[in-house]
Amino acid sequence: MKIIVCISHVPDTTSKINFSDGDTKFERNGVQFVINPNDEFGLTRAMWFKEKQGATVDVINVGLSDTESTLRKALAIGADKAIRIDMSPENGFNVAKQLANYIKKENYDLVIAGRESIDYNGGMVPGMIAGLNNANFINNCISLEIDGTNVTASREIDGGKETIESCIPLVIGAQKGLVEESDLRIPNMRGIMMARKKQLEVIPAIDASNQTNSIEFEKPKPKGEVTLVSSDNLDELINLLHNEAKVI
Amino acid sequence: MAILVYTESEQGKFKKIAFELASYARAIADENNTTVTAVCFNAESPMELQNYGVNKVLNISNQDLKSFNAMSYSQCVFEAAENEKSNIIVISSSADSKYLAPLLAVKHNAGYISNACELPTSYSPLTVKRTAFTNKAFEITKVNTENALISLAKNSYSINEVKTDASLVDFSVNVSQNDTKVKSIDKATDKVTIADADTVVSAGRGLKGPENWGMIEELAEVLGAATACSKPVSDLGWRPHGEHVGQTGKPVASNLYIAIGISGAIQHLAGINSSKVKVVINTDPEAPFFKAADYGVVGDAFEVVPELINKLKTFKAQN
Numbered sequence: 001m002k003i004i005v006c007i008s009h010v011p012d013t014t015s016k017i018n019f020s021d022g023d024t025k026f027e028r029n030g031v032q033f034v035i036n037p038n039d040e041f042g043l044t045r046a047m048w049f050k051e052k053q054g055a056t057v058d059v060i061n062v063g064l065s066d067t068e069s070t071l072r073k074a075l076a077i078g079a080d081k082a083i084r085i086d087m088s089p090e091n092g093f094n095v096a097k098q099l100a101n102y103i104k105k106e107n108y109d110l111v112i113a114g115r116e117s118i119d120y121n122g123g124m125v126p127g128m129i130a131g132l133n134n135a136n137f138i139n140n141c142i143s144l145e146i147d148g149t150n151v152t153a154s155r156e157i158d159g160g161k162e163t164i165e166s167c168i169p170l171v172i173g174a175q176k177g178l179v180e181e182s183d184l185r186i187p188n189m190r191g192i193m194m195a196r197k198k199q200l201e202v203i204p205a206i207d208a209s210n211q212t213n214s215i216e217f218e219k220p221k222p223k224g225e226v227t228l229v230s231s232d233n234l235d236e237l238i239n240l241l242h243n244e245a246k247v248i
Numbered sequence: 249m250a251i252l253v254y255t256e257s258e259q260g261k262f263k264k265i266a267f268e269l270a271s272y273a274r275a276i277a278d279e280n281n282t283t284v285t286a287v288c289f290n291a292e293s294p295m296e297l298q299n300y301g302v303n304k305v306l307n308i309s310n311q312d313l314k315s316f317n318a319m320s321y322s323q324c325v326f327e328a329a330e331n332e333k334s335n336i337i338v339i340s341s342s343a344d345s346k347y348l349a350p351l352l353a354v355k356h357n358a359g360y361i362s363n364a365c366e367l368p369t370s371y372s373p374l375t376v377k378r379t380a381f382t383n384k385a386f387e388i389t390k391v392n393t394e395n396a397l398i399s400l401a402k403n404s405y406s407i408n409e410v411k412t413d414a415s416l417v418d419f420s421v422n423v424s425q426n427d428t429k430v431k432s433i434d435k436a437t438d439k440v441t442i443a444d445a446d447t448v449v450s451a452g453r454g455l456k457g458p459e460n461w462g463m464i465e466e467l468a469e470v471l472g473a474a475t476a477c478s479k480p481v482s483d484l485g486w487r488p489h490g491e492h493v494g495q496t497g498k499p500v501a502s503n504l505y506i507a508i509g510i511s512g513a514i515q516h517l518a519g520i521n522s523s524k525v526k527v528v529i530n531t532d533p534e535a536p537f538f539k540a541a542d543y544g545v546v547g548d549a550f551e552v553v554p555e556l557i558n559k560l561k562t563f564k565a566q567n
Contacts, residue, residue, distance in 0.1 A: 013495050013515045017384040037496045093353065093360065118495055120380050120387070123362050127318075127350025136428045137318060139347040142489070156490060158343050158443035160435030162315075166428040173347075176496055177489045181479075211359035211393045215375065218386040220521070226528075226538050231547030234559050237527070240543060242563070245525045247447070247504040248471065 001055040001146065001168075002106070005043045006099055006113035006125065007074055008036035009067035013118065019217045026119070026217070028066075035070055038114025042174030044183050045144060046112055047078050053146070055110075056080050060102065062095045064088055068200060075195035076187030082198065087205035090213060092120070096128030097208040104133050108169070115140050115173035123173075130171035138164055142177030250285040250304070251277045252334035254325050256342060260292035263444070264407075265340045267300045271408040272400055273338045274301030275367055287328040287419070289313050289321070298414035300407065306331070306419035315433065316344045319426040322351035327421050329356055335395045336374070341402050342443060349399055359391035365404045365522075382495045383521035401522065402443070402501040442493065445474035447504040448523070450493060452478035454509020454530065454549055458486035463553045464508065470560045476500065478510045494519035509549045512537025529553065 011017070011031045018027040035043070049055040059074040060083040061067050071082040083102065089095045103111055111130075116123035130137030138144075140156040151166040156177060172178075187195070229237045241248045253273040255266035266288075273284045283303040288294055294307040306328050313320060325348065329337055337356065339345040341363065353360040363378045365386070373390045379401060380387040442448055449468040455461065461475075468475045475491060482492035493500045495515035501522035508529045510516060517540045520526070528541040529552050538544045545552055 011381075013518075017381045019385070096350075118382055121363060121382060122360075123346055124350040124353065124360050127347070128354050131322075131351040131354030136426070137347075137351065138428065139318070140343055155347075156343065157433070157435065159439065159441030160433065160490070162433045162435075163431045164428060165431050176492070181483045209392065211353075211357075212361060212389050212391050214387050215390050216388040217380070218377075218388070220383070220386070223540060224542075226541045226544045228538075228544050228546065231545050231552050234545070234552070234556050237543060237545060237556070238559055238563050241504070241525070241527070242567075245504070245542065247525045248560075248563075 001049060001053060001110060002108045003046045003049060003055050003110045003112065004058045004060055004103060004106075004108045005039060005046050005074070005079065006111065007039050007043070007059050007061045007070060008114065008117040008119070009033050009061060009063055009070040010036045010117050010119045013037065017219070023217050024215070033070060035073060036114045036117045038116060038118070038175050040184060041176055041178045042112035042114060042172070043074055043077060043079070044179040044185060045174065047185070048179070049110075049146065050078065058083060060085070060099060062087055062089045062098050062205070071200060072195050073187060075198045075200070076191040077185050078191065080198065082200040084200065084202050085205050086202050091210035092122035092124040093128060093211040094208050096125045096132060098205055099125065100129045100132035101206050102203070103129060110146065110168060111135070111171040112174050113171070115175045126171050126173040133169070135169040135171050136166045137171045138166060139173035140175055141172040142175065144172060144178060250283045250332045250334055251280070251336050251338065252325070252329050252332055253284060253286045253302070253338045254340075254345065255286045255288045255297060256340060256344065257288055257291050260290055262288070262291065262296060265342065265402070266297070267407045268405050269338055269340055269400060270297055270300035270302050271410075272367070272405040274408065274410055276336060276338070277301075279367075280371060285328070285332045285334065287325055289324070294416055295414060298412045299409055301410035301412055302414050303412055304415050304417065306417050308419050308421060310420070310423070312423065315430050317426070317428065317430065318344070318347040318351055319428060320423045322348040322355060323424060324421045325352055326355040328419060331419070337397045339397065339399050341399050345399060349397060353397045356395050356397065357393060358395035358397040359393045360397045360399070361389050361391065362399045363401045364398045365401045367405075379522065382499070382518040384518050403503065403522065403524070440472065440474045442474045442476055442491070442498050442500060445502055447471045447473035447506070448476050448493070448500050448502045449473045449506045449508070450476035450478070450510060450520070451481070451508040451549075452510030453480050455481075460550075461487070463557065467506070467553055467557050467560070470557055470564065478516055507537055507541070508553060510537060511535045512540055
């Protein structure tokens with residue numbers, strides 16, 4: 001089985017978000033970048049398929065050379081090969097077209113991508129790859145078993161989950177639950193050394209347009225002071241929630 | 249050209265977000281001097297939508313589409329858009345809508361704007377404000393394509409009752425077969441979900457153990473709320489993953505969010521930031537959550553919560 005995991009290079013979850021150039025660009029200075037957490041859950045599940053079922057696992061990213069540190073980390077975790085499509089990603093649809101084109105050419109059986117990146121939260125790349133390549137698609141995937149060409153998976157739905165049967169070629173939108181937080185792997189020294197020798201192929205982007213573009217960013221307005229209520233005066237809390245906030 | 253809105257139903261009954269979306273689509277239509285067409289599946293009373301400004305309802309009655317299937321549903325919504333020559337499609341941010349959205353965007357070659365939080369600010373080019381960086385920022389996005397797909401973030405637009413005299417069309421689609429089939433659905437039907445809830449009661453490690461969740465569930469019951477939890481609590485296995493709210497968990501955009509024994513890590517706050525009113529109950533007055541909350545009680549959850557439950561019961565009985 002040939003697996004490819006799409007990796008997004010995103011600011012660490014603890015990052016403070018700032019913008020530059022008149023609030024038109026995300027300020028990358030001083031920001032620590034990591035593998036998008038939803039992609040990392042997917043990559044960890046892919047490692048299971050590699051170790052238990054002999055799958056090959058490639059990782060791919062659409063980005064400029066600064067994202068290679070994140071691809072190297074994925075190689076250190078255990079991916080076999082990395083591909084970087086050399087383009088500054090500005091729109092999820094365009095990114096999906098870049099990825100879908102490569103994936104189709106190389107005939108992957110299973111494509112794993114996080115259900116959304118934690119930076120732009122577009123939530124479109126996995127579904128668009130499936131749509132463009134006419135593959136099956138399971139979003140918000142929280143369990144995945146593959147036997148030959150048969151797939152059994154579950155999807156998180158509002159208030160529960162559903163069990164789905166499908167087959168490969170398949171694209172999943174990965175998220176927490178697909179593996180446990182405690183299953184995530186920190187690269188060890190041997191992995192890091194081996195990653196240096198693994199192939200990181202850089203390929204040019206195909207000609208595709210951006211369906212949307214960012215014009216500007218805004219930060220939420222600063223919050224007012226909290227209104228503290230004494231723990232022996234909870235009637236006042238109920239009064240405030242009822243008469244002032246009007247939420248109960 | 250009509251604005252097309254996909255109005256979701258559950259067991260044939262429209263969800264509340266269907267009316268929010270219809271109202272949102274009505275406002276877009278008014279600004280463009282056009283009409284609103286809704287598409288729905290197996291709706292029991294499709295004409296309910298004419299109370300919310302919809303001019304035409306395409307109801308798809310098809311027993312094969314009783315349960316949601318993203319491939320089939322996206323095909324149907326796409327054919328509805330073609331039929332109505334709609335270049336703007338509006339959908340919700342439910343798990344189902346976000347599942348079908350990218351498939352629909354590909355079919356319709358539409359610029360897709362997810363998590364829209366306001367009406368468009370311009371129509372040439374179409375420009376919409378959306379949330380990004382898990383609510384740590386807003387992004388103003390313009391659409392370059394002729395067609396657009398907008399997914400409206402939860403709790404971003406109020407229901408607006410506008411009576412129309414809508415027409416009803418029994419819309420039939422020759423649905424293509426696909427290999428993805430739902431085998432079973434495991435869903436608590438007696439509990440309000442985090443996605444649909446007006447109020448969410450959430451608790452963290454301050455509760456000390458899963459055996460102490462009884463009072464959280466009771467508080468949620470009194471308020472008609474959904475229960476949620478912080479990341480450490482779900483990682484420890486005290487509560488199911490489906491309850492984890494925050495940056496890598498579920499987003500919350502309720503009217504009222506009550507956080508009990510949650511310190512307020514930046515990842516947690518990002519995930520719940522879209523909630524309108526936030527209340528924190530914590531023993532530590534220095535907990536970061538107090539900076540993000542509207543109302544706060546410094547105190548021991550094991551004393552405050554039972555008393556709050558009693559007082560709320562009295563309040564509910566009187567109101």
